[in-house]
Amino acid sequence: MLALVFLSLSLGTPAPEPTEPAVDTRAARRTRFAEAAVFDIVGGGSRPRTWAGRVYGGYPWLGARGQVGVGPSGLAVGVDFEAARLRRFRPALLLSLRWVDRPRVRLSGDVLLGWLVQTGELHKRGPNVELQVRLALPTGRAAPYVMLGTSHTLLTDRTTVITAAGDTRDLTFRHEWMPRATIGVAIAITRQIGIELGIDLAWYDAPGRTPSIPGIHLGLAFGGGPR
């Protein structure tokens, strides 16, 4: 959308032709950090032989992610761990693929296969799958980004009824759905190190429960390999 607006403005207002070296300099400045590790984290995917990681903390979520590029189209595999208030934990395996891979636009899809464990009064556990779409728009050192996700957990209830006639055991399943979104900005300090700040919106156990209280997090990203 921004590109279209820029294009229409450019068409409507004839500008003096820039000299070739100035264009090159400006373009180079804008894309200098396009391969920064922090953009791999917020935008998804990694180039072959590169890797990236992130640790983040905030309210209510904290966690870590590590990914390594293994194939074409920014295909990356990795691990992801998140926890909420040290009561809800979800370790997962990660598969990420870039759908749009341009210096100033990253669009990717992630699949996370994990296991949810929640302790405390509302204890629950079960397999979890989460699909995420990530969009990042790197410009120079900064990249605003948005992540949309849909998380699904299969919960199992085991009920044992003890009577004089004997015990009966019942197994039932429930589906917990949590749509979520994160909007934030990533800053590349170097190509290897960066930070990101995001607002986390989630709707835990939707649509039955009230929408969750928004959260916020600050992350430190790092990476290596040819960038």
Next chain:
Amino acid sequence: MRSVLLLICLAIGCGEAEPGVVVRGARMPVIDMHLHPGDWDHIPPETKEFLSSRFPFPIDLRPDKAAASVLSAEGILGEMDRAGVTVGVLFAIYAPRTVGITSNEDVIADLARDPKRLYGLASLRVDRWNEDREQELANLREALAAPGIIGIKLAHAHQQFRMDTPDYFGIYALAAELGKPIYLHTGTSPFPGTQQAPAYTDPRYLEAAIVAYPGATFILGHLGYDFKTKQPGALEGCIDLATRYPNVYLEPSALGSKGSDPSGDNLRLAMARLREAGLVDRIIYGSDGPQSPGFVEEYLERTVAAMEAADYSVDEARAVLAGNFARVFAVPVPEL
């Protein structure tokens, strides 16, 4: 810098509300006769789970912390300040299989935090009644002698004893003897383990006790509301009893909350019906808070809105919100 802090403070609502509430342009004091202090550790696991599920994520992950912030005496006073409530009444409760235990001793200790603004209702265990009724009644008598304890709290549905069983009438006899009003939970309840059958929830089953003890004052809590179906339930039964017996009073707490009456129609209906029946002088305001931060304030606002919708005059609202309570419990009307 000070101006900036003041602006931030105003923006996020620091400080306390002005005491009292405005009804039809007149500010008046408020007594909330239904507040629950408590200790998270004294609540049964099933009820903890139920209560946790009512908090939004991620507060539900640490409900003990959320509960501690509102269930302590300081937390309740903070919620009262936020709502403009001048005086509050804390309930003891002994329902170990449903909503848990808040002991008389704990309530008496809480009252000491602010004796000018807090009163208490004492209660007793009834789950071993065949064995220890005399001891329980003696304990209740002793609690009723404590400073600030002005009445008795019972909840047949939560304590799992029938309203019409004469074995328990000794409690009403004690109330009549000491001149201490009895608050009774009426209507169903969402808490796990509650006895939902009419003999435990329908106030019409109290009639024998009301007749037998005319010297005792019976306050029918929640107006017999059916919290399971979110319908008025035994409202007409409450009105009938209050119309026929002068020792019956009515308390409209909880039924008009956002969760139990999302549209507010049921609370408006109840307040309108009580006024139509000529029972304004029998209504005693209560919220059933604090439940969650802001509940006490919100319930007061919803009740005032329901009274205004039903054309309560300023004097009628003043009676509902403080005057009737002061008369029944023989305490002064608080000043603003």
